[in-house]
Amino acid sequence: xxxxxxxxxxxxxxxxxxxxxxxxxxxxxxxxxxxxxxxxxxxxxxxxxxxxxxxxxxxxxxxxxxxxxxxxxxxxxxxxxxxxxxxxxxxxxxxxxx
Amino acid sequence: xxxxxxxxxxxxxxxxxxxxxxxxxxxxxxxxxxxxxxxxxxxxxxxxxxxxxxxxxxxxxxxxxxxxxxxxxxxxxxxxxxxxxxxxxxxxxxxxxxxxxxxxxxxxxxxxxxxxxxxxxxxxxxxxxxxxxxxxxxxxxxxxxxxxxxxxxxxxxxxxxxxxxxxxxxxxxxxxxxxxxxxxxxxxxxxxxxxxxxxxxxxxxxxxxxxxxxxxxxxxxxxxxxxxxxxxxxxxxxxxxxxxxxxxxxxxxxxxxxxxxxxxxxxxxxxxxxxxxxxxxxxxxxxxxxxxxxxxxxxxxxxxxxxxxxxxxxxxxxxxxxxxxxxxxxxxxxxxxxxxxxxxxxxxxxxxxxxxxxxxxxxxxxxxxxxxxxxxxxxxxxxxxxxxxxxxxxxxxxxxxxxxxxxxxxxxxxxxxxxxxxxxxxxxxxxxxxxxxxxxxxxxxxxxxx
Numbered sequence: 001x002x003x004x005x006x007x008x009x010x011x012x013x014x015x016x017x018x019x020x021x022x023x024x025x026x027x028x029x030x031x032x033x034x035x036x037x038x039x040x041x042x043x044x045x046x047x048x049x050x051x052x053x054x055x056x057x058x059x060x061x062x063x064x065x066x067x068x069x070x071x072x073x074x075x076x077x078x079x080x081x082x083x084x085x086x087x088x089x090x091x092x093x094x095x096x097x098x
Numbered sequence: 099x100x101x102x103x104x105x106x107x108x109x110x111x112x113x114x115x116x117x118x119x120x121x122x123x124x125x126x127x128x129x130x131x132x133x134x135x136x137x138x139x140x141x142x143x144x145x146x147x148x149x150x151x152x153x154x155x156x157x158x159x160x161x162x163x164x165x166x167x168x169x170x171x172x173x174x175x176x177x178x179x180x181x182x183x184x185x186x187x188x189x190x191x192x193x194x195x196x197x198x199x200x201x202x203x204x205x206x207x208x209x210x211x212x213x214x215x216x217x218x219x220x221x222x223x224x225x226x227x228x229x230x231x232x233x234x235x236x237x238x239x240x241x242x243x244x245x246x247x248x249x250x251x252x253x254x255x256x257x258x259x260x261x262x263x264x265x266x267x268x269x270x271x272x273x274x275x276x277x278x279x280x281x282x283x284x285x286x287x288x289x290x291x292x293x294x295x296x297x298x299x300x301x302x303x304x305x306x307x308x309x310x311x312x313x314x315x316x317x318x319x320x321x322x323x324x325x326x327x328x329x330x331x332x333x334x335x336x337x338x339x340x341x342x343x344x345x346x347x348x349x350x351x352x353x354x355x356x357x358x359x360x361x362x363x364x365x366x367x368x369x370x371x372x373x374x375x376x377x378x379x380x381x382x383x384x385x386x387x388x389x390x391x392x393x394x395x396x397x398x399x400x401x402x403x404x405x406x407x408x409x410x411x412x413x414x415x416x417x418x419x420x421x422x423x424x425x426x427x428x429x430x431x432x433x434x435x436x437x438x439x440x441x442x443x444x445x446x447x448x449x450x451x452x453x454x455x456x457x458x459x460x461x462x463x464x465x466x467x468x469x470x471x472x473x474x475x476x477x478x479x480x481x482x483x484x485x486x487x488x489x490x491x492x493x494x495x496x497x498x499x500x501x502x503x504x505x506x507x508x509x510x511x512x513x514x515x516x517x518x519x520x521x522x523x524x525x526x527x528x529x530x531x532x533x534x535x536x537x538x539x540x541x542x543x544x545x546x547x548x
Contacts, residue, residue, distance in 0.1 A: 080183060088183045088246050094274035095322055096491070096507045097149065097171050097416060 128351025160536025325509025
């Protein structure tokens, strides 16, 4: 199943908020400097958000490792071949339906 | 979640009147015993028209053809007059087992809108051999398609079960052409197919399910070729016919007993047929009648409906779906919207006056599309649908020499004599219709069946 672009965008933003908060907390824990923590957080937020979005769209094109429904490729109302049509016509005829 | 279980047995083409008579004659002791335990046998109306693809689809979806999109085994492509053969992919409403599984497969219907919000947990179903479910599609449970299925590999969901069924020598349908050339061999095949059907039912019965639908189609095949033997004790095949019904009765009794021993008296047990059957006297070529009335013009060359020529006002598809040759729908169509009413009145008069060589009327009732269909797919509906008097098999053949013809078949469908068996406490305000049963089943599963 494909994802719409809006889903990828919302995922990008939600993850970025979470990840940036984590980065800012870690920087603050190591340096004790609130300004530096916020600065690194903001730069990281914008740059990585853009990278993440393209990374996500790229992975959507790769089917490797995805769970696939066994009948995902079955086209139910595909055009019947002339042979299929003849078989159906004959069976319907044999039962008086044609 | 309260455990509710339902077993539905479908017996294709089994008429109410014959079952009633066979029960009274003692040919169906198991069914009699079930009736004695508080069940009631109803005479039921089938779909319009009364052919298996339409009737079973109406049963499974609980909506009429203008909502599920299936009007017959064949469909005329309005672009080039070629024949199309609809399959499960053309069913445009979800089935009750898709609704129970909480996965309508992207389809919508009035029934789905009513019932989907009432279920919180998905229920699983096992559905075996119901016609017009090919190709099998993803659903919660197991789906083994019935007639017309071309390839076992696409008739089974999940596909992993194909090898198991092949090992069992499971057959989707007997070869009906054998009924024309080797009647004894055909009968043997029917008996044998019933054995394999039982084996498959037993195998899947052991699984986990909430709803089990087991359909037997050999009855319909038997009737097409041997229905004249049903009540004629002097008929060469009468004993075989009765023996087949005894075997069917034994299978019904077996399934009922297994169901009761596993789930006690609580589960819902139902038997239905998709249409009735009656003896065939004459075939009636409706298109020939339209030709003689000047409403259908045919070219000499071409095949079937591609022979239609300018000047054609109406034509019929099997069994008697009469369509107006509308200007805005068909390349050669000439009927303007405003002329439809007068042509319809002509058609009603022509069909209503149709009599056989002995002066017996042929048509029992006629319906205009607005009277019987409602839904988004009205464009494909016949403008006039005719039902015959029992015995007259209406046909949509093109280019025949005469209206009336003898038939190689012994039996034909009828709409008014399908059968239904339900617990005695289930009631209908009038004669039940096959389209009501999906709602009844869904009511049962959401606990609103009181």
